[in-house]
Amino acid sequence: MPKGIEMEEVVESRSTDLSYTRKEKESLRRVGIIYGEVGTTQFTFSVTGNVEQGDYVQVLHEKFGWVLGHVDEIKRKTNLSVEKAREIVFGKDMDVKEVLSATVVVIGYRDSKGLLQYPRIPFRVGTMVYLAQDSFIKKVIGIKEIKNTGAYIGRLYRYRSIPIYLDINAMVQKHVSILAKTGAGKSYLTGVLLEEFLKHRVTAVVIDPHGEYSSLRFPAKKSRMHDEFKVKPKGHASKIKIFSPDVELNEAKPLRFTLASMTPRELLNLMNLDARQYLIPLRKTMDLLKMSRKYFTIRDIIRLLESEENNNAGPLIAQLEYLDEMRVFDKKGTRIDEIVEEGKISIINLRGVPPDIQELVVQRLSMALFELRKRGKIPPLMLVIEEAHNYAPQQGISSATKILRTIASEGRKFGLGLCIISQRPAKVDKNILSQCNTQIILKVTNPNDLKAIGNSVEGLTKGSLEEIQRLPVGVALVTGGNISMPLFVEIRPRETKHGGESVKVV
Numbered sequence: 084m085p086k087g088i089e090m091e092e093v094v095e096s097r098s099t100d101l102s103y104t105r106k107e108k109e110s111l112r113r114v115g116i117i118y119g120e121v122g123t124t125q126f127t128f129s130v131t132g133n134v135e136q137g138d139y140v141q142v143l144h145e146k147f148g149w150v151l152g153h154v155d156e157i158k159r160k161t162n163l164s165v166e167k168a169r170e171i172v173f174g175k176d177m178d179v180k181e182v183l184s185a186t187v188v189v190i191g192y193r194d195s196k197g198l199l200q201y202p203r204i205p206f207r208v209g210t211m212v213y214l215a216q217d218s219f220i221k222k223v224i225g226i227k228e229i230k231n232t233g234a235y236i237g238r239l240y241r242y243r244s245i246p247i248y249l250d251i252n253a254m255v256q257k258h259v260s261i262l263a264k265t266g267a268g269k270s271y272l273t274g275v276l277l278e279e280f281l282k283h284r285v286t287a288v289v290i291d292p293h294g295e296y297s298s299l300r301f302p303a304k305k306s307r308m309h310d311e312f313k314v315k316p317k318g319h320a321s322k323i324k325i326f327s328p329d330v331e332l333n334e335a336k337p338l339r340f341t342l343a344s345m346t347p348r349e350l351l352n353l354m355n356l357d358a359r360q361y362l363i364p365l366r367k368t369m370d371l372l373k374m375s376r377k378y379f380t381i382r383d384i385i386r387l388l389e390s391e392e393n394n395n396a397g398p399l400i401a402q403l404e405y406l407d408e409m410r411v412f413d414k415k416g417t418r419i420d421e422i423v424e425e426g427k428i429s430i431i432n433l434r435g436v437p438p439d440i441q442e443l444v445v446q447r448l449s450m451a452l453f454e455l456r457k458r459g460k461i462p463p464l465m466l467v468i469e470e471a472h473n474y475a476p477q478q479g480i481s482s483a484t485k486i487l488r489t490i491a492s493e494g495r496k497f498g499l500g501l502c503i504i505s506q507r508p509a510k511v512d513k514n515i516l517s518q519c520n521t522q523i524i525l526k527v528t529n530p531n532d533l534k535a536i537g538n539s540v541e542g543l544t545k546g547s548l549e550e551i552q553r554l555p556v557g558v559a560l561v562t563g564g565n566i567s568m569p570l571f572v573e574i575r576p577r578e579t580k581h582g583g584e585s586v587k588v589v
């Protein structure tokens with residue numbers, strides 16, 4: 084006979100459920116009885132009521148009072164063997180015994196000083212287990228409704244009456260990572276965060292490789308979920324500024340960089356050319372131009388190269404022609420204080436821009452933001468980077484990696500926050516990811532990515548790591564900042580239109 088069944092019979096004769104007041108008992112829903120081996124951090128209970136994996140439960144400890152736990156796993160144990168199962172197939176009647184056994188990870192209780200503690204003596208076998216009350220969950224986990232400084236991102240998963248706020252100061256000071264497989268809801272959630280930033284007059288710059296975020300200007304279509312989560316559809320057209328190097332493809336203001344601020348080597352890095360062969364002619368040409376004028380263009384370089392006798396410069400000229408077509412360089416660059424405006428969100432739409440030019444944009448812009456922020460010339464802000472594995476890869480190089488690492492390690496001192504978004508956590512630079520204190524993880528299934536997450540998230544239980552692989556769209560595991568332990572959160576509906584809808588093929 085399986086162990087679970089045996090134990091249930093034992094515990095029923097030894098119930099220690101004596102110390103509850105009658106009133107407390109009546110208002111709580113009993114779901115089981117503790118049995119088996121009981122540890123201080125984990126125990127199992129035989130399920131007698133309605134309880135599911137992921138539920139919070141509360142148990143009265145004889146010495147420490149009420150303690151909160153989280154149902155990490157539920158198993159159905161039976162005495163039905165394979166042989167007996169086969170007999171059922173052949174029509175034989177069989178008396179099958181089964182029992183549900185739940186594993187609980189102990190979260191703890193608040194002591195008289197309000198500190199989170201866990202009971203240092205295990206619960207007694209036979210102690211009753213109850214579904215936890217919302218107020219008790221909030222108290223022990225420390226969930227606070229910080230409306231003034233918090234971003235309302237959604238509700239505790241399966242507990243719709245408990246709203247979850249993320250501390251915006253903690254996010255900007257100590258960075259954020261949003262990780263999940265494709266289609267799990269990263270961009271949707273980033274949109275939610277940006278809406279909250281707008282409400283709290285927090286400035287942000289968004290690197291938007293797919294042109295998804297311009298839709299923050301428009302309200303979402305009203306749905307039943309808006310009422311349930313107490314939000315209203317609303318557009319933010321007046322607070323969204325859009326810039327792009329490609330204004331023919333994208334509805335945006337032009338984003339340009341000054342050529343004079345580039346070194347010849349940086350310019351060569353953007354080209355598919357052997358630096359040893361072309362660095363000297365390019366430097367000579369740029370030096371000549373710099374001597375005669377303050378601003379010059381790529382066309383000026385090409386003209387000068389063409390006028391020279393030495394015609395080995397053919398490939399260099401061809402690559403410069405390509406850069407000229409990209410139109411990222413101009414006599415005068417776009418001013419950073421024109422891009423960044425307090426309380427507004429600036430979207431850098433890179434749709435249709437080739438990868439090398441995207442890297443250049445991220446590098447130049449990040450450097451400028453860091454320098455100006457250091458000197459206090461622009462307001463504190465959040466730099467949001469979508470598809471971060473492209474700009475800060477763990478392997479290979481990107482011209483933007485260095486400055487992004489600097490911001491990750493030093494940005495906190497200057498009020499420049501990073502929000503890193505990626506569908507391949509294992510492929511993002513570890514130095515940068517490890518600096519992200521607020522971690523938001525949606526569904527992930529790739530084993531390498533799961534390993535990277537398991538290694539980087541503190542306090543993640545075995546059950547939670549399993550659950551991450553099965554999360555429905557729009558549910559996220561959140562930890563860090565003001566959230567002291569990993570919590571599953573159902574993300575609230577968007578107030579603005581989501582721009583990242585999948586394309587219907589048929």
Ligand SMILES: Nc1ncnc2c1ncn2[C@@H]1O[C@H](COP(=O)(O)OP(=O)(O)OP(=O)(O)O)[C@@H](O)[C@H]1O
Nearest residue numbers: 264265266267268269270271506557574583584585
């Ligand atoms: N919280 C949510 N509530 C309702 N629907 C959602 C939610 N999150 C995502 N979705 C839906 O799932 C789809 C995919 O979401 P999203 O575009 O955010 O994925 P993603 O993780 O950014 O994917 P990718 O890596 O491909 O960019 C969206 O079109 C949206 O309709």
Ligand SMILES: [Mg+2]
Nearest residue numbers: 269270271583
């Ligand atoms: Mg996306």
